[in-house]
Structure formats: C-alpha cells, structure tokens
Amino acid sequence: MQSWIDSLIAAGDFGKNPPRDLVYALFIFGLSAVVFLGVAFPFAGIVSWVERRVWARIQSRVGPNRVGPNGSLQWLADGLKHVFKEDIIPDEADARLFKLAPYVVVLGFVLPWAVMPFSSALILADLNVGILYFTAITALTVVGVLMAGWASDNKWSLIGGIRSAAQIVSYEIPAGMSIFPVVLITGTLSMQGIIRAQAWEPYHWFLFSNPFCFVAAIVLYMSALAEGNRTPFDLPEAESELVAGFATEYSGMRYLLFFFAEWGNMFIAGALITTLYLGGWQAPRLSSSPVVMNVLELLSFNVKVLFLVFTSMWVRATLPRVRIDQMMSLCWKFFVPVAFINLIGTALWVAIWPGGNPVAGYVMFALGLAIAVLFIRRVMYYLKRSRMEMYLHPTI
Amino acid sequence: MYFQFSVALALMILALGVSALLVGLQKLLAPSNPYARKLMAYECGEPPTGRAWINFNVRFYLIALIFVIFEVEVAFIYPVAAVFSEWVRHGQRLFALGELLIFLLILFVGLAYVWVKHDLEWIKKVPD
Numbered sequence: 001m002q003s004w005i006d007s008l009i010a011a012g013d014f015g016k017n018p019p020r021d022l023v024y025a026l027f028i029f030g031l032s033a034v035v036f037l038g039v040a041f042p043f044a045g046i047v048s049w050v051e052r053r054v055w056a057r058i059q060s061r062v063g064p065n066r067v068g069p070n071g072s073l074q075w076l077a078d079g080l081k082h083v084f085k086e087d088i089i090p091d092e093a094d095a096r097l098f099k100l101a102p103y104v105v106v107l108g109f110v111l112p113w114a115v116m117p118f119s120s121a122l123i124l125a126d127l128n129v130g131i132l133y134f135t136a137i138t139a140l141t142v143v144g145v146l147m148a149g150w151a152s153d154n155k156w157s158l159i160g161g162i163r164s165a166a167q168i169v170s171y172e173i174p175a176g177m178s179i180f181p182v183v184l185i186t187g188t189l190s191m192q193g194i195i196r197a198q199a200w201e202p203y204h205w206f207l208f209s210n211p212f213c214f215v216a217a218i219v220l221y222m223s224a225l226a227e228g229n230r231t232p233f234d235l236p237e238a239e240s241e242l243v244a245g246f247a248t249e250y251s252g253m254r255y256l257l258f259f260f261a262e263w264g265n266m267f268i269a270g271a272l273i274t275t276l277y278l279g280g281w282q283a284p285r286l287s288s289s290p291v292v293m294n295v296l297e298l299l300s301f302n303v304k305v306l307f308l309v310f311t312s313m314w315v316r317a318t319l320p321r322v323r324i325d326q327m328m329s330l331c332w333k334f335f336v337p338v339a340f341i342n343l344i345g346t347a348l349w350v351a352i353w354p355g356g357n358p359v360a361g362y363v364m365f366a367l368g369l370a371i372a373v374l375f376i377r378r379v380m381y382y383l384k385r386s387r388m389e390m391y392l393h394p395t396i
Numbered sequence: 397m398y399f400q401f402s403v404a405l406a407l408m409i410l411a412l413g414v415s416a417l418l419v420g421l422q423k424l425l426a427p428s429n430p431y432a433r434k435l436m437a438y439e440c441g442e443p444p445t446g447r448a449w450i451n452f453n454v455r456f457y458l459i460a461l462i463f464v465i466f467e468v469e470v471a472f473i474y475p476v477a478a479v480f481s482e483w484v485r486h487g488q489r490l491f492a493l494g495e496l497l498i499f500l501l502i503l504f505v506g507l508a509y510v511w512v513k514h515d516l517e518w519i520k521k522v523p524d
Contacts, residue, residue, distance in 0.1 A: 153448045249438060
C-alpha cells in the first residue's frame with residue numbers, strides 16, 4: 001500500500017510537496033474505514049440473517065422473510081431495534097469492566113482485518129509477522145468474554161465466561177499447532193507470502209501437499225469452530241443451560257457488539273483456513289489486466305471463505321452440543337497429540353523433500369475428491385431415504 | 397514497517413470509535429427507567445442467592461496452567477518453523493530436524509506427564 005501511495009504522491013495527485021505523513025494518515029484511515037464499515041460490519045450483519053435462513057431451510061422452516069426482499073434487511077431491523085433498547089447495568093456488577101468488555105471483544109474481531117488478504121493487491125497491511133499477528137489478536141476475544149462473565153456478577157454469566165475461557169484457550173493449542181505445517185513448508189509468516197507459495201489448482205493447495213497437512217486443516221477447522229463458540233462447541237452460551245452465557249446481563253447495543261464479533265469471527269476463521277490451506281486468493285490467470293485479475297482473486301477468496309462459513313452453519317444446524325468433559329478431552333487427548341504428529345510429520349516431509357513432493361499433491365487431491373464424492377453420495381442417499389419416509393409415513 | 401502497523405492502530409481507533417458511537421446513540425435514543433428490581437442479577441426470576449463471585453472449580457485453573465505451558469511453546473515454535481525450510485535448503489536438515497524434535501519431545505513428555513497425572517480428565521479419578 002505504501003508504494004502505491006508513494007507513486008500517487010510522485011505523480012503529483014496531491015499537489016507539489018504534500019505533507020507526506022498527512023497523506024499517509026488520510027489513506028490509512030480512509031481504507032481502514034472502508035474495510036471496517038464497508039466489509040466487516042455488513043458481513044457480520046448479513047451473515048446473521050443468512051445463518052437463520054440456512055438453518056430454517058435445513059430444519060424445514062421458513063426463517064425471517066418479512067423485512068425487505070426475502071427478509072434480507074432483517075439484520076438492519078435487528079440492529080436498529082437494539083439501539084432503542086434500554087441499557088441495563090446491574091447494580092451489583094463491576095460497572096467499569098462491564099462496559100469495557102464489549103469493546104475488547106470488538107477489537108479482537110476488527111483488528112484481524114488489517115491482514116485480511118482479499119487479493120494480491122487488496123490487503124491493508126501485509127505484515128511480515130501476519131499469521132502471528134492474526135492469532136495473537138484473535139485471542140483478545142477470550143479476554144473480553146472472561147471480563148463480561150466476571151463483571152456481570154451473575155452465576156450464568158460467570159459459568160459461561162469461565163467455560164468460554166477454558167474452551168478457547170484449550171482449542172488455541174491445536175489451532176496454533178495446525179498453522180505450523182504451512183509455516184514449515186513456506187518459511188514465511190506473511191499472509192501474502194503463504195498464498196503466493198500456493199497456486200490456483202487445488203492440487204497445489206497446502207491442503208493436499210502432504211497427508212499431515214490434510215489432517216492439520218481438519219483439526220484447524222474444528223478448533224476454529226470451538227474458538228468461535230459454534231455448535232457443537234457452543235457451551236459458553238448454551239441457551240438451554242445458561243440463559244445466554246456470558247451475555248446474560250447485557251442488553252441493547254453492548255449485547256449486539258458481542259454478537260457482531262461472533263458472526264464476524266466466522267469470516268475470520270474461514271479466511272485463516274483459506275489462506276493457509278485452500279490457496280487463498282489464487283485464481284487462474286485469465287487476463288493480463290491487473291484490475292480484472294484482482295476482481296477474479298477477490299471472487300476466488302470470498303467463494304472459499306463463504307463456503308467455509310456456510311459449512312459451519314450447516315454443522316451448527318445438524319449436530320447436537322457436546323458435553324464439557326467430552327469437549328475438553330477431545331481437545332487435549334485427541335487434537336493436541338494429532339497436532340503434534342502433524343507438526344513432526346510435516347517437518348520430516350520438508351526435510352526429505354524440501355521443494356515439496358510433486359506426486360503427493362495429485363495423489364492427495366484424488367483422495368480428497370474421492371472422500372468428497374463418497375460424502376455427497378451419502379448425503380444424497382439420506383435425502384432420498386428421508387423423502388421416501390415422508391412419503392410412506394407423512395406423520396412421522 | 398511503522399506504516400504497516402499503523403493500519404492496526406487506525407483500525408483500533410475506528411473500532412473503538414464506532415462502538416462508542418453506537419453505545420452513545422443508544423444512550424440518546426433508548427428509554428432509561430432503572431429501578432432496584434430491574435437492576436437485580438437475573439436468575440430466572442427468583443431473587444438471586446448471594447453474589448456470583450464465589451470460589452470456583454479448580455480444574456479451570458489446571459486447564460489455564462497447562463494452556464500457559466503450551467501457548468508459550470507455540471510462541472517459541474513460530475521462529476523455528478519460519479526458518480526451518482531455509483535451513484533445510486542450506487543442507488542443515490538433520491541439525492534443524494533434531495533441534496525441532498528435541499524441543500517437541502520435551503513438550504510431549506510434559507503432555508504425557510499431565511495425562512498420566514489425570515489432570516486432563518474433567519472428573520479426576522485419584523487412585524486410593
């Protein structure tokens with residue numbers, strides 16, 4: 001971004017000898033505002049509506065369909081409603097922490113957008129420690145949630161907050177260790193560097209580069225579900241046990257900020273996995289024009305991320321919630337050892353084939369395709385069967 | 397480099413500003429009619445039984461301790477992982493691999509120790 005602004009200044013777009021720092025600050029704030037207000041917030045809002053529609057479809061309901069065409073303005077109506085809700089701070093709550101908590105959670109949701117690689121040119125800041133920054137910043141969420149749970153002085157909130165903290169910090173370990181296989185292969189922490197090391201063809205994605213990476217991607221996806229408090233790991237706000245978990249005492253705008261962050265984090269988790277394992281914005285070179293290519297790359301990135309977001313909705317609508325002891329032992333007794341093995345396996349792989357094994361990509365891709373086909377056949381079979389059952393016994 | 401990190405600063409200011417603006421907007425527009433019963437902690441309609449700041453289950457503390465060990469480890473692996481492929485390309489693969497494996501082995505022993513001590517179990521069974 002800096003070189004681009006420098007070229008604009010050199011071309012004299014801002015008059016002769018403009019105050020350079022001022023122009024920089026202007027651009028940084030302007031572009032950050034575009035990404036934040038133009039992409040992050042609308043996404044977090046719209047996904048709440050999409051999610052409700054998807055669940056409704058899966059559960060044979062209609063879902064919100066009144067506000068706007070097909071209910072697509074429902075999220076704006078909900079947001080507006082929250083503005084007019086009374087802001088209640090319980091008497092016994094720690095008011096200062098109580099007010100601060102939503103801001104911390106929102107920070108954990110907004111800051112990762114600084115390194116979000118939308119395309120080869122569209123990235124706010126390609127930090128050389130990109131992925132480390134990403135994981136460090138997203139960990140802020142747990143601080144906010146714990147603060148909210150503690151400050152509310154409510155037993156539901158406390159249990160929700162502590163559960164959430166235990167869950168998020170536990171799953172941070174396998175998630176963090178599942179990033180390393182890719183870092184080992186590429187030798188860079190920059191988001192763009194990692195994407196540039198892949199190509200648009202699926203068999204050049206790191207997902208298929210070796211068997212350990214394939215497993216690591218799955219571990220990362222499930223850990224991301226757990227870190228985002230998504231079903232089947234949504235114990236912190238288990239509605240049927242804990243009212244609303246850590247957000248029980250919150251109302252109005254502060255409540256909305258929590259959930260903005262939660263919906264937005266779906267995109268962020270998807271973007272992390274897409275960047276690391278699914279080839280990021282890589283798109284086929286159909287045109288030599290950089291503008292067209294950037295649009296293509298933007299499309300490629302967003303399609304992958306939105307597919308992952310959709311999958312997490314699908315999972316949420318399908319699976320029941322796990323018990324907390326099952327969740328903890330799944331993390332520590334299964335994911336952490338598996339992540340260890342992935343790390344060591346990839347290190348060995350890189351040591352044996354420093355440039356990557358050319359055959360492994362194709363073999364792994366074929367295997368992945370076979371799994372996908374088997375899965376889709378299974379889904380089709382059950383779809384057909386459930387339709388048949390409906391036909392034979394319309395009442396069950 | 398300062399330029400790139402300043403984006404994070406700009407986003408931070410924007411995020412806090414917009415959130416504060418929204419909360420301020422609510423303060424302006426929303427009704428405000430607090431009274432003692434409304435400001436009570438919510439316990440499904442019953443009067444709350446005491447404060448919520450009580451002694452808490454120790455296993456969360458254990459999880460936090462284990463987490464600290466492993467998170468520090470994750471932070472330490474970042475630089476090693478970043479230079480690993482470069483070392484392999486420079487022909488020092490056995491050295492790099494050995495170093496990584498020794499580090500991971502120590503940590504794995506740590507995990508095994510915690511496991512054997514039943515600290516990973518939610519309901520801890522202590523042998524009599």
